[in-house]
Amino acid sequence: MSQTVAPLLSLAHISLSFKGVKAVTDIGFDVAEGEICALIGPNGAGKSSLLNVINGVYQPQQGEIRFAGRARRAMQPHEAAVAGIARTFQNIALFKGMSVLDNILTGRNLASRSSWLEQAFRLGRAEADEEAQRAVAEEVIAFLRLQAWRHTPVGQLPYGLQKRVELGRALAARPRLLLLDEPMAGMNREEKREMSQFIREVNQVFGTTIVLIEHDIGVVMELSDHVVVLDYGRKIGDGEPAAVRALPEVIAAYLGQQRH
Amino acid sequence: MxxxxxxxxxxxxxxxxxxxxxxxxxxxxxxxxxxxxxxxxxxxxxxxxxxxxxxxxxxxxxxxxxxxxxxxxxxxxxxxxxxxxxxxxxxxxxxxxxxxxxxxxxxxxxxxxxxxxxAFGLLPFIGNDYWFSAILIPFLVLSLAGLGLNLLTGYAGQLSLGSAAFMAVGAFASYKLQFLLPGLPLLLSFVAGGVVAAAVGVVFGLPSLRIKGFYLLVSTLAAQFFVEWLLTKFAWFSNGNESGVITAPPLLVAGHDFGSPAGRYLLTLSVVLPLFVLAGNLVRSSLGRNWMAVRDMDTAAAVIGIPILRTKLLAFAISSFILGVAGSLWAFTYLGTVEPHGFDLSRSFQVLFIIILGGMGSILGNFLGAAFIVLLPIVLSILSGSLLSGVLPAGQLENLQKIIFGVLIILFLIKEPDGLARLWQGWRARARLWPLRF
Structure with missing residues (x-):
């Protein structure tokens, strides 16, 4: 990616600890607009913590987050959502009692312009507003081929489909930056292939910038434009997939070679 | 010519x-x-x-x-x-x-x-006074109260044992406002009572921002006891009545007297139905989805940009508004005379049973639950009158009711946590396929 354009997301000197236990230490990297960036590293390397910092679930003790030209000490979840950051979770965080359609519609909540009084009386902007949100939700449903399960409560769906619905809920917000925490965890090869395809399409069709965490190195190498490697809360690699794979520190961390 | x-x-x-x-x-x-x-x-x-x-x-x-x-x-x-x-x-x-x-x-x-x-037309003419006073009016008012609690608990996921307190606030506020503002139209005083209840609801809902589940239950329990105490202690609320009793004013709407049992029924119906329609709209709207999102997983709701604080407080406000109106109706069109103890904890439990039996997160369920709770004692007393006359002492009837309620609630929680509304849907789906099974 060209270096002349300011990156969409830029982390600088982020440190995060929980009651003195360091999860992330002095990490900084840039994510260019339109790229797919993979965060990789062994379990406990601080990947999920870092995603949580980016969208405000955790507030780092040190560092700065610059997103879309605005620098912040830390994000708040709501702030991040308004700024255009959407995400999925490692352990699916869907609204289990609601249908697929309703779950995806909740992703549109920030786009809703009518007040609750208008909604109660079905007056003013309420009707047009609801139609507009439903139109977007239907687009997402069609894009992810979820039509058959539109009215099924998500709690009744199999795991792979729930992952897809969660992606749908994030997509419905039309985010600028999409954070995916292990979107393919626990999936078989066929499901992984399908999910990679969706991720690539989201990136190409909507131009959404994506940061994802993934363990399957094959998938990462194939999918991403940019890889950041973490180990023990520190960054040990950052660059194009092929270049990163060749770094000795990465090989050591990944293949469990002895460290000195 | x-x-x-x-x-x-x-x-x-x-x-x-x-x-x-x-x-x-x-x-x-x-x-x-x-x-x-x-x-x-x-x-x-x-x-x-x-x-x-x-x-x-x-x-x-x-x-x-x-x-x-x-x-x-x-x-x-x-x-x-x-x-x-x-x-x-x-x-x-x-x-x-x-x-x-x-x-x-x-x-x-x-x-x-x-x-x-x-609904509107014939019942006032074929129904007798007993039906209106003892069955239809309490059925409607309790359905409305169930609706109020259901929005808060069934949809927004916030537990509450303070339903009766908010009903009391609505009733006493409507009553007091009638005196403070002479000439205030009756329907407007119901709305005003609801608004006051909504304000009180928001105050007692504030702890919900920090605490959840059973701890919140305790906070709403505080509302229950505090309101009851306040209304009994200070005679100002009941215009100087020592024991806090309030008596409904004449039920005049646009110069028409709705004081007869049929009139009170019509008045109740024309307040309850529109509120049900509005609530039905709300739960299918963006606010309703935000409520359910907060109920199902509040951290995820925050991450997708739902303002948790506002969503919860709106749930308390709207729920308490509806409970407040239900309280006004309870005092004005159902009982006519009511004291603060009429809105005690057991009333809160009654409303809670309605939504457990009827179905949490269901609009129809409120009617089913209320019908059940109103009809069960009547059916039981008729049955015991004919079947068990002489066998069962009169005083035991009440105990029998309690036992049956308790058993039913447990059965529902085990077998059908989604209540009568879900059973009804199941029957409907089966009836559509009948005589085939699939």
């Missing part, structure tokens, strides 16, 4: 009416190309509605306006249910459809008052 004038006037009147009907006919034809054969039946419908309303003692102009409104409603319904599905069909299809419509409208026009009977 006078004969001539009579014929002339009569003819002119008839002509005016025909031309009005014709204008409507032309309007439809020009606008949509439909040759509306149902026009005549619609005229009949309007006429019958108007006459029926007049016969029920409504003033001329009120009946007139209501008839116009009912025609508007009929037209909207026809468009929604029939004509919308026939867009772009050949003219002959449309023609036949309007022919069919004319039969339906004619039939409905004549049966209308029998159809609406269940």
């Amino acid at each position: 006078s004969f001539f004038m009579e014929v002339l006037l009569g003819g002119l009147l008839a002509g005016v009416m025909y031309s009005l009907v014709a204008i409507g006919f032309v309007l439809i034809y020009k606008a949509s190309g439909v040759f509306n054969f149902a026009q005549g039946s619609m005229v009949l419908f309007a006429a019958l509605t108007f006459v029926s309303l007049l016969e029920r003692g409504l003033p001329f102009w009120l009946a007139f306006v209501l008839s116009l409104l009912s025609m508007l409603l009929l037209a909207l319904l026809l468009e929604r249910l029939v004509l919308r599905h026939l867009v772009n069909r050949p003219p002959i299809t449309l023609f036949m459809a309007t022919l069919g419509l004319s039969y339906v409208v004619e039939g409905v026009a004549q049966a209308l008052w029998a159809l609406l009977a269940l």
Whole structure:
């Protein structure tokens, strides 16, 4: 990616600890607009913590987050959502009692312009507003081929489909930056292939910038434009997939070679 | 000469009416190309509605306006249910459809008052006072109270044992406002009582921002005891009555006295139904989805940008508003006289049972739960009167009721956590397939 354009997301000197236990230490990297960036590293390397910092679930003790030209000490979840950051979770965080359609519609909540009084009386902007949100939700449903399960409560769906619905809920917000925490965890090869395809399409069709965490190195190498490697809360690699794979520190961390 | 004038006037009147009907006919034809054969039946419908309303003692102009409104409603319904599905069909299809419509409208026009009977029309005339006072009115008021709690607990996921407190606030606020603002219309005082209850609800809802589940339950329990104590302790709320008893003022709406049992029923119904419609709209809207999102997983809700604080407080406000109106109705149209202890913890439990039995997160469930809770004691007393007379001492009946309630609640929580509403859906789905099983 060209270096002349300011990156969409830029982390600088982020440190995060929980009651003195360091999860992330002095990490900084840039994510260019339109790229797919993979965060990789062994379990406990601080990947999920870092995603949580980016969208405000955790507030780092040190560092700065610059997103879309605005620098912040830390994000708040709501702030991040308004700024255009959407995400999925490692352990699916869907609204289990609601249908697929309703779950995806909740992703549109920030786009809703009518007040609750208008909604109660079905007056003013309420009707047009609801139609507009439903139109977007239907687009997402069609894009992810979820039509058959539109009215099924998500709690009744199999795991792979729930992952897809969660992606749908994030997509419905039309985010600028999409954070995916292990979107393919626990999936078989066929499901992984399908999910990679969706991720690539989201990136190409909507131009959404994506940061994802993934363990399957094959998938990462194939999918991403940019890889950041973490180990023990520190960054040990950052660059194009092929270049990163060749770094000795990465090989050591990944293949469990002895460290000195 | 006078004969001539009579014929002339009569003819002119008839002509005016025909031309009005014709204008409507032309309007439809020009606008949509439909040759509306149902026009005549619609005229009949309007006429019958108007006459029926007049016969029920409504003033001329009120009946007139209501008839116009009912025609508007009929037209909207026809468009929604029939004509919308026939867009772009050949003219002959449309023609036949309007022919069919004319039969339906004619039939409905004549049966209308029998159809609406269940709710508005006939019941006040066939129902006896016992039915109104002891069954229908409490059923409606408790359904409304159930709705209030259901929005908060079933939809927004916030547990509450303070339902009766918010009902009490509504009742006493309506009552007090009637005295503070003489001439305040009755319906407006219900709304005002609801607004005061909403404000109190928000105050007691504030802890929900920090605490969840059972701890929140304790906070709403505090509301329950505090409000009851306040209303009993300070006679100001009951206009100086030492034991805090309030008595409903005459139930006048637009100069019409709704004091009879049938009148009180109609008044209750016309407050309860619109609130149900509004709540139904809300739970299907963006706010309703935000409520359910907060209920199912609040961290995920925050991440997708739902303002948790505002969403929870709105749930408390709207829920308490509805409970407040239910409280006003309980005091004014059901009991007539009520004291703070009428809104004690056991009333809160009663409302909670309604939504457990009826179904959390269901609008219909509130009616089912309320019907159950109102009818069960009556059925039991009839049964015990006929079957167990002499066997069971009168005092034991109440205990038996408690036992049955308790067992049912446990059974429902185990077997059908989604309540009667879910059972009803299941039966409906099965009935549609009957006699096949799948």
